[in-house]
Every structure is written in structure tokens, then in C-alpha cells.
Amino acid sequence: MAILALPLLIFGIKAHTINNQPPSTLYKGFTLPLSLLQKESTKTKLLLLFFLLIELFLFTTLFLNRTTDVSNSPWLHTPLYFFALYTLSTTLAIAIPLLVRQTWISYVTTSIHLFLTYAVVIIIYPLGYGFDGFIHRATENWIQTHGFITPKQPVYIGQYSLLVWLSNITAIPIFYLDTYFVPALSSIFLPLITGKVLKDIWNISERIAINLVWFFPVIFYLSLHLTTPHNVLILLTCAVVFASLSYLRDCIPAFHLIILSLAGLAIHALLGAPLFIFVLAILILKKIQKLKVSFLIFYLVGLTFLFPVLFSLYFLLTNNPLPEISNPLRHVYSFLELFRQPYWYKPNAPFLWELLYHWQRILPVLIGLGACISFLFVAKKKKLDELYLLFLFSFIGLWGGAFLLRSWIIFPNVGVFEQGDYPLRLVKSSIIFLIPFLMYGAYMCGMYIHKKITDIPKVSVLIKFFGLFVLSIFITVSLYLAYPQQNAKAHFPGYNVTHADFEAARWIHQQNENYDYIVLSNPLTAIAAMTEYGFPKYFETSAGLHSYYSIPTGAPLFKLYQRMLYEGQEREYMEEAMEFAGVNKSYFVVSSFWSRFDQIVEGAQKSANSWQIIDNGKIWIFLYLKNE
Numbered sequence: 001m002a003i004l005a006l007p008l009l010i011f012g013i014k015a016h017t018i019n020n021q022p023p024s025t026l027y028k029g030f031t032l033p034l035s036l037l038q039k040e041s042t043k044t045k046l047l048l049l050f051f052l053l054i055e056l057f058l059f060t061t062l063f064l065n066r067t068t069d070v071s072n073s074p075w076l077h078t079p080l081y082f083f084a085l086y087t088l089s090t091t092l093a094i095a096i097p098l099l100v101r102q103t104w105i106s107y108v109t110t111s112i113h114l115f116l117t118y119a120v121v122i123i124i125y126p127l128g129y130g131f132d133g134f135i136h137r138a139t140e141n142w143i144q145t146h147g148f149i150t151p152k153q154p155v156y157i158g159q160y161s162l163l164v165w166l167s168n169i170t171a172i173p174i175f176y177l178d179t180y181f182v183p184a185l186s187s188i189f190l191p192l193i194t195g196k197v198l199k200d201i202w203n204i205s206e207r208i209a210i211n212l213v214w215f216f217p218v219i220f221y222l223s224l225h226l227t228t229p230h231n232v233l234i235l236l237t238c239a240v241v242f243a244s245l246s247y248l249r250d251c252i253p254a255f256h257l258i259i260l261s262l263a264g265l266a267i268h269a270l271l272g273a274p275l276f277i278f279v280l281a282i283l284i285l286k287k288i289q290k291l292k293v294s295f296l297i298f299y300l301v302g303l304t305f306l307f308p309v310l311f312s313l314y315f316l317l318t319n320n321p322l323p324e325i326s327n328p329l330r331h332v333y334s335f336l337e338l339f340r341q342p343y344w345y346k347p348n349a350p351f352l353w354e355l356l357y358h359w360q361r362i363l364p365v366l367i368g369l370g371a372c373i374s375f376l377f378v379a380k381k382k383k384l385d386e387l388y389l390l391f392l393f394s395f396i397g398l399w400g401g402a403f404l405l406r407s408w409i410i411f412p413n414v415g416v417f418e419q420g421d422y423p424l425r426l427v428k429s430s431i432i433f434l435i436p437f438l439m440y441g442a443y444m445c446g447m448y449i450h451k452k453i454t455d456i457p458k459v460s461v462l463i464k465f466f467g468l469f470v471l472s473i474f475i476t477v478s479l480y481l482a483y484p485q486q487n488a489k490a491h492f493p494g495y496n497v498t499h500a501d502f503e504a505a506r507w508i509h510q511q512n513e514n515y516d517y518i519v520l521s522n523p524l525t526a527i528a529a530m531t532e533y534g535f536p537k538y539f540e541t542s543a544g545l546h547s548y549y550s551i552p553t554g555a556p557l558f559k560l561y562q563r564m565l566y567e568g569q570e571r572e573y574m575e576e577a578m579e580f581a582g583v584n585k586s587y588f589v590v591s592s593f594w595s596r597f598d599q600i601v602e603g604a605q606k607s608a609n610s611w612q613i614i615d616n617g618k619i620w621i622f623l624y625l626k627n628e
Helices: 002-012 034-039 042-064 081-099 103-118 120-124 132-146 157-170 174-202 206-218 229-248 254-267 269-287 289-317 328-339 351-381 386-407 416-454 457-482 499-510 523-533 556-566 571-581 597-607
Strands: 518-520 538-541 544-547 585-591 610-614 619-625
Touching (some): 042 103, 042 120, 103 206, 120 174, 132 157, 157 174, 157 254, 174 206, 174 229, 206 457, 229 254, 229 269, 229 416, 254 269, 269 416, 289 416, 328 386, 351 386, 351 457, 386 416, 499 523, 499 585, 499 619, 523 585, 538 571, 544 556, 556 585
Antiparallel strands (some): 538 544, 585 619
8 A cells, every 4th residue: 555655746747638739737747967057157157156055054054953853843042043043044945946947956946945944943952842743653563563453453564564665675775765855755745735836727837836835834733843644644644635626627547536535545444535525526526517516515514424424433443432422512612622722822912922822823824724715716706617616615514514523523532632633633734625726716815916916117126026925924924823832832742752751661571581561651762762762562451451651642551650740749640550461560750841840750750760860851751560
């Protein structure tokens, strides 16, 4: 199934003639001989050199500020001038496609800057960042070593098999392939599909269409900086939506859409299913004209109820308790809570910080409204038929599915965070189905403004440059909001995996010949252990199989870990954990970033059998032996 992801490459190869139509420029690959630079003017060459020097300096700044210590925001490690230079570089990245004669230069410079945009955390944190990414990389390493992983589940295998396959044939470690996979593919293919498809379907000048790719980073909540199945699916969905528009104009064959959607199913079945159904609906409606109105209504209703059905089926197949059904109208507030600012935002902050986070809340609304208005504008101007309503109905259907998933069914044994995570993902991803229309609407607005400015020759150039600079500021603001923040308004509670976490995991491992112990730790130390040793031990418990490390899934061991942190370091909690897992030895790991670190350490010293200090006190490990 790994090969199914490769059709992303269809946007970089030459097309075949379809239905006696001339080959679309969508597939024309480009060559990059340096000799083509000779066709550019001296001023253009100097501009390109200036841009590349700024990019090199920005990348160097990130590399020089890498950290393996505890941190909750990459912006704590970047100087203020980084944002000023990023804004200047963004201005140049937008201006270059409008000035150069060779299109390939525009694609290269846009991809370089887009990669910088998506690569901040993977450069700042060389050990890795996030939680999910570590779990998936550990799984990929396990599959590469053992050939498979159990229990087998019909999710994620598309990503796992692809990256394991790529690692095997290239000899590149999975860590680097996995870390750079989504940021690199996004920076290469998003400019390509945007520039080529919009040029083909709506006759937008390619040099302008390339610049419309900056809508992707402006929509900061579309996460493309980490490689997870969900993020890979976001990229695939972008490809499918643009490819669908090309298919409707007979620019590409249906086969490409089918392969891309099957790749989505293989990578994440729960979220890939609606993408596959969208493609089937596109294919059916184009072939059978009479079904349009009734089929569209059926599609919207079916897509709305699809997600509760899929998740219920998944719980049934994995032997988990089925969800409880509730009255969705009584839980509207639960859905609205998804859009509240998280608890780590302070109620009052200095004016500029308040202004920034008001913009953070307003921007998704503006994007959504702008996308819907743009769709209606394009539908009227281009005289689109009812078939194109599939894009709008997909947007609405994902919102409806998120509402039902949050308010209609309640999953037992699922934490509050996980309960709201998937509905919020659906809401965020829904905008992808309208992004091409949003881009066209922005293009028309830009052309209208450009025409008005051109009527004032003396200030035309100055106003144009100022306009590009203002657009660059908005992109820079979205860059800041795309990553966790630590400032006077926001205090992101998550931290990165540190060198001390790996040292703690190694020390515990070296003290034991067998996996006859459990570890109650924060998720960072747990995923450090998984990175080093994979998934070597699961205990048979009254609640099913449980990892020898506590992980944040609402499972009993993690709840006992939280009790040890917040309710006092009582020995009875550790005794209960050992009884639950059926072992006689356990470890309680405490990291120094906890606000009550000194009190927790003092309390654990009174109840533990012994302890070990890691990395000059950054982590304390307490050993508990079961009383016979």
C-alpha cells in the first residue's frame, strides 16, 4: 500500500492527451539548468542572490538556536530579528514570480521559503517535537526491525509502509525521512499544484497563481510541519481537491483521483474515508447527469453521519465499549467549547498581545466566510453546474460530522482532550475543499485593486511594494501562530522531548534484565523510551493490554501518575499501580518543569525505596518495590 502515496508525483510529470484534448501544462516537468539564469536581467540576478542570502541566514539562525533542553515554544529560541528578516524574505518570495522570466525560478524560490515556513520546529528541536510523531516513528522503526506490529489495525499502515519502504531502499534512517516527509513534500507540491491547476482551470497567469500558495501558511491551523497520518492526509486532501477540479475540466484521468483517494484510505482510514467518498461522488456525478440534485442531498446527509458511524465501527472492531448516544441539541455547548481559547490563555494581557490573539480568533471566521462567498462568486462568474456543489457540501458535511461527533455520541474511556480532538480536526480540515475558490476570489480582488492602482502611475510601484509588504506581515503573523507560543498572553503547557528524558529512559532500561516493571512518567519520557526500545512489553490487565510506561490515553496507570503528581506522593498509589499490572517493581519519574517540582520530590523521597538523579536534577527517578 506504500506505493499509493506516490501519485503525488503526478503533478510533476508530463500528461497524456485525454479525450482528444491537448496535453495539460499541469504535468509538464521542469528542468533547472543554471544556464537559464542567463536570460534574467542583472537586477533580477541580484534580487535572487539577495533572497537566497536571507534564506541562508534564516536557516542558519534556526540551526544555531537548536535545543535539547526543556522548552514549550520554538520562539523562545529565535531572536526578534528572525521575524523581521522572514517578513522581508516573504516579500521577496512573492515579488520574484512577478519579476523573473523563467517560471522554474519562481517554483524553486517559493518552495525554499515554504520549506523554511514548515521546518521551524524540526530544526529547532533536533531530538524531535510533539507526541504523535514520536509514536509513529517508533512504530515505523519497530516494523522495519520486526516486519510487522501487533495488534494489527486498519489505520496508519499507508504511512508506515511507505516510510519503511523508502528507508529500506535509500538507507536513510527513518527518523530523518519521517521528520522531513510532510514539510518537504508540502514545500514542493503545494506551489506546483496551485500554480499549474489554477492556470489550467481558470486561466490565471502562472506567475500570479504560484503566489496564491501562500494561502496555505496563512491558514495557520492546517498543520503541515509534522509528519503524522493526519498531516499526510491534509496534504493528500489538498492534492485531491485540486486534482478534482482538473478532472472536471478533462485535464487528468479519473485513475489519478482514485489512486490518491485510496492512498488516503491506507494512511488514515477514519479520515480517509470521506475523501474516498468525495472522489466517488465526483466520478458518479460527472458520468450520470440525472442524479445530480437527489444525489447531492444524499451525499451531504451521508457525509454528516459518516463520522459517528465510522468511529463507532472502529470501537466495535477493536473490542472497545460502544459510544453512548445523546441528544445533540442538549450538547450544543459542548460543540461550541471547541472554539473557546484554551485554559493556557490569560484573560488580560498588554494591548498588542490582545490584538494578536483577537486576530487569531477572527482569521478562521474571515477565511470561512471568504471561502463561501468566493465559491458563490466563482459559481456565478464561471457558470458552474450543480456538480461543483460537492465542494461546498463537503465543507458543510465536515462541520456537521464534527458537530455530531462532539455532541451526539460520547465515547467511554476516552479523555476530554481526545473527545474533542477529532471533531476539531474535521472543522480545521473542512476549509481545504474551498481553498481553490478562496484563491480565485482573492485573485479577482487583487486584480481589481491592481487596476485601480495602475491608474495612478506615480505611486503605483510604491503602493504595490507596500501591498506585498503588508501581505508578508500577515504571513509572518500566521507563522508565529502556527507553532506553540510562550508570551504575556499564551503559555503553551506542552514541552519537547529532552536529552534528560532519553537519559532517564536508558537508566531505567539498564537497571533491569527483564520487562517486569512499570514506569509512571510524563509522556515525554515515555516516548523517549519508545523511541529507544519500541514496544517490548504490554501487561495483561483487567482493563486490557497496557504498556509498561504510562501514556496519556485515560488509562489507569496514567491516572495514577496524575494522582502521584497532584494528590500527594503516597506509596499506596504506586502499590495500586503495581497490583494493576501484576509486577513488584515500579518507577515514578518527575521532571523539573512541574510547578511544584520541589514539593513533589520531597514527598516522593518519603515514600520511595530509593531514587536516582538524572542530568543534574532535570529529572528524578524514584524506585518503589512492592511490599510482600
